[in-house]
Amino acid sequence: MYGVVTDGFAYSDLPTPLHDVVGAEGDPTRAAEAPTARQEIRYWTAAVLRQTPEEPLQPVPIGQVFVASDADVAQALRMDGYLYSATPSAIPIGLYTAAGLESPVYLDADFLIGPEAAHLNISGVSGLATKTSAVEFLLASIFEHFPAHKGKVAAVCFNVKGPDLCFLDQPGALSDEDRRRYERLAVPSRPFERVRMYAPLKADGVNLNTLRTHADLVHIVEPLTWGLAEVVDYAEVLLNRDDIDAKADAFIDFLRDRVLARTFDDGFGGTHRVQTFADLDRLFRAIFDGLELTSGGRSDTWRTHHIATIRKVRNRLSNISTRCKGLVTDDGPSSDLPWGAFEDRAVYVVDVANVDPLGQDLVFARAVSKLREHLERRDLGVDAVVVFVDELNKYAPGDGPDTYVKKMLLDISERGRYLGLVLFGAEQFRSQVHRRVVGNAATQLFGRMDMDELATPGYQVLSPATKIKLATLPIGELMVRHPHFTQPIFVRFPKPPVLRGRDGVERFPPAADLPFDDAVVRQLVRLDRRIRPNQVKDLIAERDEDDVRRALAAVRRTRPDDVLAYFRKVLGGRVSTDIPRERTAVPPLNPIADEPY
């Protein structure tokens, strides 16, 4: 019979505390002086984890109690099946600590990554729950223990908060105690070896919009920029935020199928080849002018699309191009995650911490859709991907409209396990996340919880003692629920083996934004070390910045052998810029207000 203590009681023959006060003649300091110690017992209740034989089910008999050894813990949590099998699939999650003994606790990869079940959710209060840290540790553990027969695995992490995930390749300070825990769990206490980072550019189009810009570290950061085609493909993300509109959808489809990247006749005598936002805007203006001229403002449809619909779509698209200027560029995609070439045990960090929420949704929707597409076709480069979404409550809130992103998260959580697309979500308040998104997570972790949160209906299954334990859980301890475990189990895990975001920005302060020409130089030099700064500066002096950006994007996209020559070619002869575009927009509000970053 294996059990886990769930509650403790003390009984004594003291009917009310008042009696001890009377016994001490009202003097509390004398209460301990009584010549006889009052009879008292401690009594614990335990929940049965497993019993042998399993059949027939028996009530628990009175018997002697022993502290569990490693082997007992493996038996009790039904870990023996995947720990000692011919093809073990055990992933260490932490140490079960009781009475001075520490036993490793393992999750089953078949139930964490798929295909039997999948996904993980972790919740708990800010700072004390160690949510981000726990996921970092677990990723390290997965990378070390992901069973060979299951193939290759990678992780895509969305950095949504300050410098949180910016230094996953840098070692953090670990105590000896933590090192010992790493050894016990057979997880190397090294930072991640293969880390790539993607960050959009700032509004200037040349400086990276991330906190990892220190000169020693910036080399692994790729700019993440998309063009019109990428945005239009995910235009639903932009629309569904406020309204679901079949007409707008139809018009977007029309743009996608008939207009983009084709030679297109606007019907008023103009021909367009729309490749950039600027091109698109020209088309829109032609349409509005055309309608005005030909019908004197009486006609309000163009090619069956109502002018109001056209205006709306135009607004949404130009809105995103202004609000997410460094992400969405006029110049088309210039760099992207390595779809099809994902590496085994690599972490791809997408830094959207400073991106407008709309842009975050866009990045998110596109990245996940791409992952899904490639995993379906089995050509991503790895067999399984863990997608880590911190602050899940922002992307899949329990209330509010059904956004595209929410639907997508729901879809992963319901179907991802067959594809190897696994969602690791973290949030402070589970009750604020869509029920089916958390409900589908086969593995649930809980750090220190808020008492008010524990009072919500989602936690009714927990005993009062468990709730109190959760509300007072020390840093570094987690409660784990996993399909093989019949009861929640508390484990201790070591600090993650990576540099904490906050320490990272202290040790590697972000570089100041470079002036435009220096930033261009830096980007080109990254691609070709032979380039000398003055060559570039001479080339771009007095050139329109948009042209320079466009040329830079083309270089990034093409990756030519002779970078400088190609750059010179795309930049073209020195021509005076024709219509200088005046796009003055209200700068977006910084979306994250309560963090200093």
Add this chain to the structure above:
Amino acid sequence: MTWWDALAAAGAVPAAFAPPASRGWTDLDDGALPGAELIEEPDLAAHPVTSPALVRAACFLDGIQQWKVVSYDGVAPVIRAYVATAARRRGPNRRPRTLLESSREFAIAPLASMKPAVRRVLETTCPDVVDLPLDRDGGLQPGKVLELARRVVDGARQNLEREIAERSLAVLGPEEWLLVDGLLSVSGKLAAHPRALGVIKSHGAQFFDGANLERALTVPAGHRTSVFRARGGHARNEVYSWYLRLWPWEGQDLLYGLLRIEARADAATVAAASAISGWLCAERAPLATPDARWDRLLYPLQDVETYLKARAPRDLLSAPGSRLPRTGS
């Protein structure tokens, strides 16, 4: 099959009558007239107990008795009885541990009045049967029979207590005391031991009258009376005694918090009475809750009683309460 089941099978009528709670070992037991002779001073006086007190290493002794009528052969009751005694030693960790214990379970029946067949069943199935000899004219008056049975049970318990007490004395440490719940005078060895104390909390016998009686029964809290020589009945050994008040009785009743202490009849007892009384006052904590007699019950003595009750046969005394017909399973 238990012996009482066997009796029922042999034709006796099953019964379940537990007499009112046992009265304990009081100083009225043998009906002898008590007497007192003041030793410490000519008139009974009140003395404050020594404070702060020196708490002594000690063993505590108490006994219990439980009995009930389990069947009737005609009107002859057959009784099942259980007595037990334990001495528990309080260790340096302030927790009592059992030093010695003994128990006896037996049947009591007026054998001569029973049908031969039923009697044979009783005597063959129950290993320990005590006969209840009835006098000629009393016959089988139920009330008298029960009173006689009670004395048998009391006697059995006293024997056990005496035995355990005397065995305890033999293993008592050189500084250790033995506190007995009840009379010290029942045993010569107990009565003569320099570190044995009897603690009596039911005051059936009054040793004084007039002004001395008033002083004895109104002794204030934290005070003891003068030491006197207590003379008991036939079997009693001579001891010294005094009254001690643990808690203020005003607002309660005369006997509230009142103990009578027995100790060896020796001049040293007189000299030590105040110090011993101080010690016993210190034993008020922890309160002997939840017992209703907590005003006079010392916690370590209650502990012995609790211990014995916990080890008594479960089926002898059913939970107090209803005598309504039993229903269900």
